[in-house]
Amino acid sequence: MTADRGPGAAAAATRDGLVVASYGRHLLVEDNDGTRIRCHPRGKRQEAVVGDRVHWRASGDEGVIEAVQPRRTVLFRQDAVRTKVFAANVDQVLVLLAAEPVYSERQLARALIAARHAGIEPLIALNKRDVQPAFDEAWARLAPYRAMGETVLPLQLGDAPDEALLAALQQRLHGRVTLVIGASGVGKSTLVNRLVPEAQAQTQRISQALGTGRHTTTRTSWYWLRDGAGGAVIDSPGFHEFGLHHIAPEALAHWMPDFAAYQGQCRFHNCTHRQEPGCAIRAALAPHGPIAPQRWQLYVELYDELSAARAH
Numbered sequence: 001m002t003a004d005r006g007p008g009a010a011a012a013a014t015r016d017g018l019v020v021a022s023y024g025r026h027l028l029v030e031d032n033d034g035t036r037i038r039c040h041p042r043g044k045r046q047e048a049v050v051g052d053r054v055h056w057r058a059s060g061d062e063g064v065i066e067a068v069q070p071r072r073t074v075l076f077r078q079d080a081v082r083t084k085v086f087a088a089n090v091d092q093v094l095v096l097l098a099a100e101p102v103y104s105e106r107q108l109a110r111a112l113i114a115a116r117h118a119g120i121e122p123l124i125a126l127n128k129r130d131v132q133p134a135f136d137e138a139w140a141r142l143a144p145y146r147a148m149g150e151t152v153l154p155l156q157l158g159d160a161p162d163e164a165l166l167a168a169l170q171q172r173l174h175g176r177v178t179l180v181i182g183a184s185g186v187g188k189s190t191l192v193n194r195l196v197p198e199a200q201a202q203t204q205r206i207s208q209a210l211g212t213g214r215h216t217t218t219r220t221s222w223y224w225l226r227d228g229a230g231g232a233v234i235d236s237p238g239f240h241e242f243g244l245h246h247i248a249p250e251a252l253a254h255w256m257p258d259f260a261a262y263q264g265q266c267r268f269h270n271c272t273h274r275q276e277p278g279c280a281i282r283a284a285l286a287p288h289g290p291i292a293p294q295r296w297q298l299y300v301e302l303y304d305e306l307s308a309a310r311a312h
């Protein structure tokens with residue numbers, strides 16, 4: 001706790017807190033004793049997000065965020081127009097997919113690149129194992145991701161839940177702060193409610209505190225796992241279109257583990273892996289090597305998109 005040195009003898013001292021929910025410009029901050037208080041940012045340019053450690057000061061029955069502490073990690077997207085920060089200080093990102101609706105590999109690939117670039121470990125889970133043959137087909141489509149070393153876990157969260165599969169996921173969440181992302185309908189709410197049985201009640205309390213009861217589904221929230229190890233999950237609405245404009249096209253391959261394995265092996269040191277002769281990555285495309293052809297297509301598409309963005 002820092003002593004107040006600002007003007008006005010009546011001003012409250014600043015306190016440490018954790019941002020546990022955000023809705024628009026309103027934030028919910030958890031005090032060290034677990035109390036939650038609605039806070040506003042000080043000034044237009046300050047952007048605190050869920051997971052941020054902040055200094056805040058009570059002001060009436062609300063609070064003002066005075067400062068955002070340095071972030072260990074930050075996950076954001078950047079498109080042509082703006083930058084949007086999803087969450088701060090997360091250890092891993094859980095990309096939740098399901099047998100249905102059919103997932104977009106393009107979105108998956110982008111989310112993984114964004115996570116790796118941010119220094120955050122990704123984790124993939126495929127839900128609805130009971131939905132066949134869609135599950136097996138989706139599982140097969142994920143083969144390139146398993147081959148490049150990503151962790152892919154099966155899940156069955158629905159009416160006939162498989163507890164052993166859930167336990168395997170819980171093991172990976174233990175003691176860590178995990179941001180959960182997934183498209184509508186994959187079972188994200190079901191998962192959060194299984195992991196944090198009091199999540200619904202918590203959501204209601206948060207909504208009341210924020211006075212935004214009508215918008216409960218459009219908010220990012222932090223839920224303690226109560227695992228005795230400081231673990232938490234952050235539920236973030238929607239599957240974000242990951243704009244990757246903050247990544248240089250030449251750096252893309254570095255954040256794709258199947259490509260990175262061949263780094264430095266191309267004939268030209270500045271090979272873009274698109275049409276140059278002697279490209280080690282193109283030589284490693286299936287059936288000659290282990291790289292799935294659609295990964296190269298995704299790469300070229302992204303490379304062109306990022307190059308075009310930089311030419312503007």
Ligand SMILES: Nc1nc2c(ncn2[C@@H]2O[C@H](COP(=O)(O)OP(=O)(O)OP(=O)(O)O)[C@@H](O)[C@H]2O)c(=O)[nH]1
Nearest residue numbers: 127128129156157158183184185186187188189190
């Ligand atoms: N068959 C089957 N259905 C499941 C499974 N897990 C969840 N569901 C169902 O899938 C539907 C969507 O689940 P939700 O948890 O609401 O999905 P969500 O990702 O939160 O979707 P939004 O609320 O739209 O963001 C629900 O009808 C669930 O009961 C599963 O393992 N198998």
Ligand SMILES: [Zn+2]
Nearest residue numbers: 266271273279
């Ligand atoms: Zn190359």
